[in-house]
Amino acid sequence: MNIAVVGGGKRCKDLMDVIQRHTFQNIHPRIIAVADIDPTAPGLIAAMEKGLFITSSYDDFFDRDDVDLIVELTGSMDIYNDILAKKRKDVRAISTLTAELFWEVARVSTMQKKTKQELQEARALYHVALNDLIQEEVLVIDHRFRIIDTNDAFLEKFGLTRDQVIGQFCYTITHHLENPCSGKDHPCPLIQTLETEKPSQTTHIHLDRDGRKIYYSISTYPLIEQGDVVGAVEISRDITRDINVQKMMMQQEKLASVGRLSAGVAHEINNPLTTILTTAMLIQEDLEPDDPTYADLSIIANEALRCRKIVTNLLNFARQTQPDKKKHNLNDIIAACISLTQKQAAFKDVSVTHALSESLPRTRVDKGQIEQAMINLIINAIEATPAGGDIHVSTRLSDRQGYIQIVISDTGEGIPDERIARIFDPFFTTKENGTGLGLAITHGIIEQHGGTIEASSILRQGTTFTITLPVEEMVDHAP
Ligand SMILES: Nc1ncnc2c1ncn2[C@@H]1O[C@H](COP(=O)(O)OP(=O)(O)O)[C@@H](O)[C@H]1O
Ligand SMILES: [Mg+2]
Incomplete structure (x- = not known):
């Protein structure tokens, strides 16, 4: 089976390596041509060194009659569709997505070289992480935000089946968005992890049916394969209760200290206020109502009364007795x-x-x-x-x-x-x-x-x- 590859990047080079190393049983794949507009692409250079046919335009593939399969590895749907439209009927084509599936199979088959025990352990660990013990919602996401795996807690939370979730974009499933999350309330920790290759954490704020805030702590951990980040594990936890308890405790603390302070101050102020009020009224008694000072004294008395009201409120607040x-x-x-x-x-x-x-x-x-x-x-x-x-x-x-x-x-x-x-x-x-x-x-x-x-x-x-x-x-x- 003669393969022509469109896209001479790292993927292409990996594919060449795998095909060379692996002994196939039923088919005999052979890469015979590589196309890339970038003359420095590693796969293209490797192909050149092996003396294969290289070109900057994959259109050249369609003229050849020795090509059985065209593999599209640039990841562009447009290019793949273009290939589908132009290729001869008897030539097959596969897209990056399908190619990735083979990758996965290749990965699993190399894993099988591990001992049975190692494999069982790995599987058990994976199972625990994804299902049995963890109540947090877990997603395994690839570097293009596609969900590779998830756990029951997640499916239950969203009321979806595994089939509805696997292969979809994480932001579509969790946020009904067409692009990755962003913004103050929805930063994407995954982007961070993919960029820095380090774990990342963030908090998302959502509103429930009643308009109450729900806080999610979201952590992502990079999945590294042969030195490259190929995706991330994302773990989300509802921390609304923790946050609310924290807020409540802060509020109580604040109320308690303000309460003690104001009780003291209110007492101190109450006595002089009473003196001001009664004195103003006493002077008023000696005056005729049309005396200009009479009205001024009324203002003093009213303002003193207003202060007393505030003080009474304060005392009420500070007293806060057991109900x-x-x-x-x-x-x-x-x-x-x-x-x-x-x-x-x-x-x-x-x-x-x-x-x-x-x-x-x-x-x-x-x-x-x-x-x-x-x-x-x-x-x-x-x-x-x-x-x-x-x-x-x-x-x-x-x-x-x-x-x-x-x-x-x-x-x-x-x-x-x-x-x-x-x-x-x-x-x-x-x-x-x-x-x-x-x-x-x-x-x-x-x-x-x-x-x-x-x-x-x-x-x-x-x-x-x-x-x-x-x-x-x-x-x-x-x-
Ligand atoms: N129903 C409401 N609509 C809009 N703002 C409100 C409402 N209730 C309270 N507030 C805001 O909260 C503040 C504090 O209220 P409150 O503790 O009752 O003190 P006060 O009524 O003396 O200002 C108000 O000054 C107002 O800004
Ligand atoms: Mg009020």
């Missing part, structure tokens, strides 16, 4: 909060609607604290929403067994991405008269109930706060 939990119907608490905020809403010409799940179980909560949390959130929503907007409060069973959810969404201004991480921080406010304590307090309350609160927002479209609460208190099972 006194009893079984309540959450829907009743929420309905009461909505009617309490009805006036403010009407004043701004926004409506507050609700859809409360009938199947909600009674839940152990501190009624006063949950009311405070709900009112904070609803008032914030009202303040953020322009006239004609809508605030919607709903309750539902969570996907997570034993948990319920309260969702407060508005059609307001939204929160820019760079700001959303800070809204639960104490004293973070964007309002002229804000205290920045509402969300910090709310966060603390929900946490004390063993729950979580998350915000997601689209700028100029609205914001959604999702509270997840356990129905029952967690019980520690003592051994």
